[in-house]
Amino acid sequence: MSNATSTESEPKIMNGVNVTTLFDTIDAVKGNAAIAKFNFRAANTWIGGDKNRSTIKEFTGALQEQRTNGKSFVFENGEHPVLLGEDKAPNPVEWLLHALIGCLTTTTAYHAASRGIAIDAIDSQIEGDLDLRGFLGLSEDVRKGYSAIRVHMRVKTKAEPATIKSLTAMSPVFDTVSRSVPVTVDVETY
C-alpha cells in the first residue's frame, strides 16, 4: 500500500457509516433524480393457520436491479397461543415494531454521521396499543390496527436530545406509518 494512495482515498467513516460514499450518493442523486427511485419487494406463502413465510430478494434502486446474487432472506410470521397460534415467530404487528424501531435507529446513525455528530450507542424501546375488538369486527369505533405507538430512545452522544429527535423524523418507516401510505390489494382466486 503506497502512502499516496492511502492518504488520498481514505474514506471518512463516522458512526460506522461511510460518509464519503454518502455524500457521493447525494451528489449523484442531485445530478440524476432517477438514481433515487427504489422499489422494494417481498413474496409470501401461507403455511397454514397462523404461519406464513416471506422471502425477500431483489430490489430496484440506483438505476438497476440489486441483490441479484441469489441471496434471499426468509422469515416467518406466527401468532402466540392467546391469538390462536403456535408462537413459532413474532406476529405481524410485532414485526412492524421491529421495522419501525430499526428504521429510527439506522436513520439516526446515518443522519448524525452526515452532520458530523458522533453517536456512541443507541438503545430503544417501542410499544404499541392494539384493541382486538377492531380485528374481531366487534366495534365500528375501534380501529383494527395500532391506536398509538410510543418510542423511547436512549442515545449516547454529545448532541442535544432535540437535535437527535429531529434526525429521527427523516425515517422512511416512521414517515410511512405516521403519515399513512396508499396500499392497493388485488386478489385473484383459483
Add this chain to the structure above:
Amino acid sequence: MSNATSTESEPKIMNGVNVTTLFDTIDAVKGNAAIAKFNFRAANTWIGGDKNRSTIKEFTGALQEQRTNGKSFVFENGEHPVLLGEDKAPNPVEWLLHALIGCLTTTTAYHAASRGIAIDAIDSQIEGDLDLRGFLGLSEDVRKGYSAIRVHMRVKTKAEPATIKSLTAMSPVFDTVSRSVPVTVDVETY
C-alpha cells in the same frame, strides 16, 4: 379416548385455525372488552452503521403478561451496500413489507375460517415505491417513506375474489399503514 368425549369436545379446525377457540375468544371479549386490550413491545440496540438488533419478548393481552417463559425473538436490520451497508439482514422498509404481507395473509386465513370459507393456499407479492430524495432531504415535495404499496394475492378457494378482498381489510398492519397511527418519539441523551 371415549367416543363421548371426542364427540363433544372435538374443536372445529378450519384453515388451520381453531374456530371453536376463536368464537370462544369473541364471546369472552363481548363479555369483557378489557380482554381485547393488547400492548406489543420490542427493544432495539444499535450495533453500528447499518446494523441494529431487535428483541421481541413479552406482550400484554387477555388481561395478563404473555410469553413470560423467557422466550425471545431476536432479529437484525441491515442495509444493502447501495445504501451503505453490508446486507446482513433486510432493511427496515423491507421488514415493513414482511409485516404487511404476513398480516394480510394471516387475517385472510382467520377471517375466512370464521365465516366457514375454506382456503387451500395463499401466495402473495408485495412491492413498495420509495424515492430516496425524501430520506436524503433533497426535496420537500418527496416524502421520506413509501409513496405507494401494491399487493397481489393469489388465493386457492371457492370464494369470490371480492369476498377475500373484504377479509383483508380487517388486517391490523394494513389498517396501521394505510390509515396512519400517531407515533411519539422521546429521545434521551447521556
